[in-house]
Amino acid sequence: MSEALAAKAARLDAEDELAKLRDRFALETPSEGNAAVYLDGNSLGALPRNVPERLAEVVAHEWGRMRIRSWEESGWWTAPERVGDRIAPLIGAGPGRVVAGDSTSVNVFKAVVGAVRLSGGPEQDRDEVLVDATTFPTDGYIAGSAARMTGCRVRAVEPAALGEALGGRTAAVLVNHVDYRTGRLYDLPGITAAAHAAGAPIVWDLCHSAGALPVGLDEHRVEFAVGCTYKYLNGGPGAPAYLYVREDVQPAFDSPLPGWNSHADPFGMTSGYTPADGAVRGRVGTPDILSMLALEAALEVWDGVDIGAVRAKSLALTDFFLECVDAYVPGGRLSCATPAAHAERGSQIALRCDDAGEVMRGLVARGVVGDFRPPDVLRFGFTPLYTGFADTERAARVLADVLAGVPVAR
Amino acid sequence: MSEALAAKAARLDAEDELAKLRDRFALETPSEGNAAVYLDGNSLGALPRNVPERLAEVVAHEWGRMRIRSWEESGWWTAPERVGDRIAPLIGAGPGRVVAGDSTSVNVFKAVVGAVRLSGGPEQDRDEVLVDATTFPTDGYIAGSAARMTGCRVRAVEPAALGEALGGRTAAVLVNHVDYRTGRLYDLPGITAAAHAAGAPIVWDLCHSAGALPVGLDEHRVEFAVGCTYKYLNGGPGAPAYLYVREDVQPAFDSPLPGWNSHADPFGMTSGYTPADGAVRGRVGTPDILSMLALEAALEVWDGVDIGAVRAKSLALTDFFLECVDAYVPGGRLSCATPAAHAERGSQIALRCDDAGEVMRGLVARGVVGDFRPPDVLRFGFTPLYTGFADTERAARVLADVLAGVPVAR
Numbered sequence: 001m002s003e004a005l006a007a008k009a010a011r012l013d014a015e016d017e018l019a020k021l022r023d024r025f026a027l028e029t030p031s032e033g034n035a036a037v038y039l040d041g042n043s044l045g046a047l048p049r050n051v052p053e054r055l056a057e058v059v060a061h062e063w064g065r066m067r068i069r070s071w072e073e074s075g076w077w078t079a080p081e082r083v084g085d086r087i088a089p090l091i092g093a094g095p096g097r098v099v100a101g102d103s104t105s106v107n108v109f110k111a112v113v114g115a116v117r118l119s120g121g122p123e124q125d126r127d128e129v130l131v132d133a134t135t136f137p138t139d140g141y142i143a144g145s146a147a148r149m150t151g152c153r154v155r156a157v158e159p160a161a162l163g164e165a166l167g168g169r170t171a172a173v174l175v176n177h178v179d180y181r182t183g184r185l186y187d188l189p190g191i192t193a194a195a196h197a198a199g200a201p202i203v204w205d206l207c208h209s210a211g212a213l214p215v216g217l218d219e220h221r222v223e224f225a226v227g228c229t230y231k232y233l234n235g236g237p238g239a240p241a242y243l244y245v246r247e248d249v250q251p252a253f254d255s256p257l258p259g260w261n262s263h264a265d266p267f268g269m270t271s272g273y274t275p276a277d278g279a280v281r282g283r284v285g286t287p288d289i290l291s292m293l294a295l296e297a298a299l300e301v302w303d304g305v306d307i308g309a310v311r312a313k314s315l316a317l318t319d320f321f322l323e324c325v326d327a328y329v330p331g332g333r334l335s336c337a338t339p340a341a342h343a344e345r346g347s348q349i350a351l352r353c354d355d356a357g358e359v360m361r362g363l364v365a366r367g368v369v370g371d372f373r374p375p376d377v378l379r380f381g382f383t384p385l386y387t388g389f390a391d392t393e394r395a396a397r398v399l400a401d402v403l404a405g406v407p408v409a410r
Numbered sequence: 411m412s413e414a415l416a417a418k419a420a421r422l423d424a425e426d427e428l429a430k431l432r433d434r435f436a437l438e439t440p441s442e443g444n445a446a447v448y449l450d451g452n453s454l455g456a457l458p459r460n461v462p463e464r465l466a467e468v469v470a471h472e473w474g475r476m477r478i479r480s481w482e483e484s485g486w487w488t489a490p491e492r493v494g495d496r497i498a499p500l501i502g503a504g505p506g507r508v509v510a511g512d513s514t515s516v517n518v519f520k521a522v523v524g525a526v527r528l529s530g531g532p533e534q535d536r537d538e539v540l541v542d543a544t545t546f547p548t549d550g551y552i553a554g555s556a557a558r559m560t561g562c563r564v565r566a567v568e569p570a571a572l573g574e575a576l577g578g579r580t581a582a583v584l585v586n587h588v589d590y591r592t593g594r595l596y597d598l599p600g601i602t603a604a605a606h607a608a609g610a611p612i613v614w615d616l617c618h619s620a621g622a623l624p625v626g627l628d629e630h631r632v633e634f635a636v637g638c639t640y641k642y643l644n645g646g647p648g649a650p651a652y653l654y655v656r657e658d659v660q661p662a663f664d665s666p667l668p669g670w671n672s673h674a675d676p677f678g679m680t681s682g683y684t685p686a687d688g689a690v691r692g693r694v695g696t697p698d699i700l701s702m703l704a705l706e707a708a709l710e711v712w713d714g715v716d717i718g719a720v721r722a723k724s725l726a727l728t729d730f731f732l733e734c735v736d737a738y739v740p741g742g743r744l745s746c747a748t749p750a751a752h753a754e755r756g757s758q759i760a761l762r763c764d765d766a767g768e769v770m771r772g773l774v775a776r777g778v779v780g781d782f783r784p785p786d787v788l789r790f791g792f793t794p795l796y797t798g799f800a801d802t803e804r805a806a807r808v809l810a811d812v813l814a815g816v817p818v819a820r
Binding site: 026038040043044046047051052055056059060062063064065067068069070071076102103104105106109133135136137138140141142144145149150156181228230236237238239240241255256257258259260261263267268269270271273284285286287288289290291292294364369371373374 | 436448450453454456457461462465466469470472473474475477478479480481486512513514515516519543545546547548550551552554555559560566591638640646647648649650651665666667668669670671673677678679680681683694695696697698699700701702704774779781783784
């Protein structure tokens with residue numbers, strides 16, 4: 001059984017047109033000897049090979065020798081828009097709609113407040129911010145603050161029940177495109193259309209979908225989107241996040257963080273605030289240049305890569321992982337929290353068992369790196385740019401070994 | 411005349427106990443041949459020599475090989491507090507009161523909203539946020555948003571008139587410790603005491619004072635302070651800013667940006683928000699690790715440095731610069747916007763002339779790097795850790811040459 005699946009993995013790897021992209025990353029030789037199988041790219045993407053040299057140049061030359069002149073001559077000042085435009089095609093956005101900077105949490109605040117103000121808010125009797133009940137915690141916390149500061153209240157709603165919850169009181173909707181815990185993919189076109197039918201703008205959190213599957217922000221007329229860049233976009237630990245604002249919404253976008261970088265004439269240093277046009281309006285303070293330019297270099301791994309092909313491989317990888325787990329792990333030992341239907345699956349597999357924390361420690365000790373999310377979830381992220389089918393088969397095999405050797409808790 | 415001042419510069423450099431610190435930075439040989447005189451450390455500090463190697467290790471080893479394990483094993487998760495504690499002694503703060511992260515603008519928002527809430531705000535009839543009228547623009551813009559979102563209004567007040575403006579309606583006060591344009595130092599102890607006498611909490615912006623002079627936050631019982639780290643702290647372009655919250659105020663600090671990093675149990679991933687105790691409460695989202703750890707390395711240049719000695723040298727440098735300018739530049743060609751009194755002077759000299767933009771271009775072309783602030787200000791920042799007296803004499807001499815050769819505008 002193991003031999004048949006290993007042979008299948010070898011065949012799938014040989015047929016994989018994206019396999020060569022792995023060379024763009026600083027990773028050990030795949031699936032040989034004790035090399036790690038890194039299935040945590042949904043938490044921190046691997047290091048693109050070109051980043052160290054580029055960052056060394058930024059530090060030694062641009063900061064060390066050019067110093068202040070680099071803000072203009074090395075293009076530092078415009079990096080947030082330039083990086084935004086590099087992210088844009090990966091999430092279905094045209095140029096001039098995305099700006100990089102700040103953390104995802106800070107961008108959630110900008111977007112939710114922006115959405116409430118766009119809707120008219122409490123003055124138009126729209127005083128409810130709907131948040132998916134399964135959200136990543138920070139989205140809920142920040143939405144709570146945004147609601148409090150705009151005279152609204154937050155209502156947590158199961159995504160399946162959003163349709164019923166939407167209505168004339170809805171000021172804004174905040175939904176995670178892929179559930180960070182289960183890997184469930186939500187219906188962005190359908191939920192966006194439902195929000196619009198209720199007259200409400202929507203904010204999508206793309207942290208767990210950008211770089212793993214097509215998003216189609218412009219096509220589906222999403223008002224706002226946010227996301228991080230350190231997962232499937234491989235931008236580095238805590239790399240700058242991004243904010244998308246739909247083109248026709250930009251002139252009305254009223255940011256709660258109108259820092260001087262978003263001013264129409266930032267170096268005019270005037271005491272009155274006049275917002276810039278376009279994506280720049282989403283900027284706040286001076287951008288973190290070292291992290292920003294590391295991210296810019298990291299995004300070069302996407303040159304010539306079709307996100308549709310990435311999605312196809314992602315589904316093939318997660319299908320194959322489930323096939324291997326089914327074959328290797330005795331029935332009943334694990335349950336799968338990730339939907340079987342492709343239309344409802346992101347690029348990770350979440351498996352549940354009571355002793356998940358202990359199992360993950362065993363996996364990591366054996367070189368298979370996923371992560372544990374309380375109370376009972378083993379998360380395995382599949383990054384099509386550098387994860388192969390042999391990696392996937394090996395991960396399932398090691399998982400079965402660990403499960404066989406680890407005593408069940410309680 | 412020039413020879414006498416050059417000789418004086420040589421003597422002052424020889425007597426300067428901080429002169430050896432220049433070796434901690436990647437700078438050209440001072441004041442020889444065509445080496446630049448860098449007087450823009452009040453905009454972007456020079457590169458500390460140890461940063462490139464440390465950052466290369468973070469990228470190649472901690473991100474590239476350790477990957478996700480570095481959040482715990484390389485101490486990434488706790489870096490914001492650790493870096494905060496390194497900044498703390500430079501601004502007169504005990505440990506556990508400062509946290510690094512986000513931009514100055516974002517921290518101004520946290521601090522001003524936090525201060526308004528601490529005062530009781532409009533519910534206690536405190537609905538005015540006083541901002542110094544000469545503030546760096548972003549502080550005013552962000553204070554305007556903070557006021558709008560807490561039911562207050564902003565009142566811009568000349569710092570000299572703050573005493574009269576303070577009263578029972580004051581919800582918060584935001585003042586820049588050093589005016590970014592003129593280099594004027596404001597009376598932190600006196601203004602803070604006046605705010606407290608009116609029952610109002612105060613926020614100090616330390617961007618242009620931290621690392622150049624003693625601040626004394628704890629001593630003067632300042633509630634909140636913010637600052638950047640890329641000027642006199644040499645943390646790198648757009649390096650993370652910081653937030654100080656007075657120890658006894660921390661339990662009541664109600665942040666408008668309650669991201670998951672500020673949660674008492676961030677990895678519990680609970681839907682309810684419970685703020686952490688201490689400085690951690692000022693965190694928001696995932697910290698920018700590359701920039702943060704470059705900053706941490708950069709702060710090592712302060713090891714064994716007494717901020718009192720830095721202040722003494724700073725005043726000696728600016729005094730000497732004024733002496734040289736007086737000697738070299740014909741009377742009436744420039745006016746000095748920076749106060750003569752030491753108690754009112756930061757670590758920069760601002761000289762005014764109608765053609766300041768053109769003059770600064772001429773200076774930069776001749777290797778003397780300051781900056782221009784509209785409409786008519788030449789700014790020269792003096793960083794005692796790496797600026798010497800010979801640099802200073804040369805800058806004044808080149809300034810005189812440029813002024814002699816550049817036709818006066820209009």
